Amino acid sequence: MSGPLAGLRVVEFASIGPGPHAAMLLSDLGADVLRIDREGGNGWPNPIADRGRAVKVVDIRQSAGRDWAAHAVAHADVLIEGMRPGVMERLGLGPDVLCAANPRLIYGRMTGWGQEGPWARLAGHDITYIALSGALAAMGKPGEPAAVPLNLVGDFGGGSMFLIAGILAALWERERSGQGQVVDAAIIDGVASLMTMFTGLEPSGRISLERARNLLGGAAPFYRCYLCSDGQEVAVGPLEPPFFAAMMRLLGLEEMIAAHYDEARWGDLTGALAGTFASQPQAHWVRLFEGSDACVAPVLTAREAPHHPHHVARQSFVEHDGLLQAAPAPRFSRTAGAIRASGDGEAMLRGWAGC
Numbered sequence: 001m002s003g004p005l006a007g008l009r010v011v012e013f014a015s016i017g018p019g020p021h022a023a024m025l026l027s028d029l030g031a032d033v034l035r036i037d038r039e040g041g042n043g044w045p046n047p048i049a050d051r052g053r054a055v056k057v058v059d060i061r062q063s064a065g066r067d068w069a070a071h072a073v074a075h076a077d078v079l080i081e082g083m084r085p086g087v088m089e090r091l092g093l094g095p096d097v098l099c100a101a102n103p104r105l106i107y108g109r110m111t112g113w114g115q116e117g118p119w120a121r122l123a124g125h126d127i128t129y130i131a132l133s134g135a136l137a138a139m140g141k142p143g144e145p146a147a148v149p150l151n152l153v154g155d156f157g158g159g160s161m162f163l164i165a166g167i168l169a170a171l172w173e174r175e176r177s178g179q180g181q182v183v184d185a186a187i188i189d190g191v192a193s194l195m196t197m198f199t200g201l202e203p204s205g206r207i208s209l210e211r212a213r214n215l216l217g218g219a220a221p222f223y224r225c226y227l228c229s230d231g232q233e234v235a236v237g238p239l240e241p242p243f244f245a246a247m248m249r250l251l252g253l254e255e256m257i258a259a260h261y262d263e264a265r266w267g268d269l270t271g272a273l274a275g276t277f278a279s280q281p282q283a284h285w286v287r288l289f290e291g292s293d294a295c296v297a298p299v300l301t302a303r304e305a306p307h308h309p310h311h312v313a314r315q316s317f318v319e320h321d322g323l324l325q326a327a328p329a330p331r332f333s334r335t336a337g338a339i340r341a342s343g344d345g346e347a348m349l350r351g352w353a354g355c
Helices: 018-028 063-074 095-101 126-131 152-177 187-194 241-251 254-259 263-277 282-289 309-314 345-353
Strands: 009-013 032-037 053-057 078-081 106-111 181-186 224-227 233-236 296-298 317-320 323-326
Touching (some): 053 345, 063 345, 106 152, 126 187, 152 181, 152 187, 181 187, 241 282
Parallel strands (some): 009 078, 078 106
């Protein structure tokens, strides 16, 4: 066993998206994770996000399955579930029952809308939650429908990461009180919190959330991607004047350094950068900007990224079960995390019950 969470016992009720991701992170950091799965799985098999668990298939709609699950939770520190509000209560596995049996239990609830509110029991997905959080409206080009990002913003940025933060905070508080509690992690709340970095800058005039003027949304010619002659892309992001000047000098466009934050010249600057980058393949620009502070990088695919020299040097990706996948993060100086082997849920519970 390794990792700062070694010895922590987690029961994960099978769900999709942020719930499994949160359980993966806890496992990577050393926790013993027992997934209570349903027959046929969750419909989204994922050999990477599903790593590091022991699994037991249990029908929690039946009394024998509910009893097995309740017995497992009685020996756990943390529970993760991603059902719609009220479902766990109807099954007899809600926090009123399980926390009474195990007062030190941290009961983690992962939903889109939260446990209450007029939309709490409605279906939704990442795009729905970020639409109501103010995030989606700021993404894309003016005059076009909003650009739909990967589920990184809602499910994982606003979802699993806030669930993890809540669980760890509750565990810290339990050290003083000796009591567990319920963590209500709603994606819509998490994304609203993420948006404070942008809504807080808008009143200061540092950025605008209008798509035509949003520095960080692609409106600025120095914070966007450009096509190269081979059809591949580079990402440019020199927000600060010294970094912008470094990029322009390497591109031979010194005469346009003064156009950096002059919005009246952004059209000309965009044309100059687009034409320049389109004149050479991506590999040319990689060589040109190597070792500079110009903030220019190749846009790599998910298959290409693990082979970049920086990732290779940091061992950011490791091979496990025949798949190249992200190594546990973050890193610790004494208690390094590790990808754990899968196991049998029945055997893990016997080990817990024998503690």
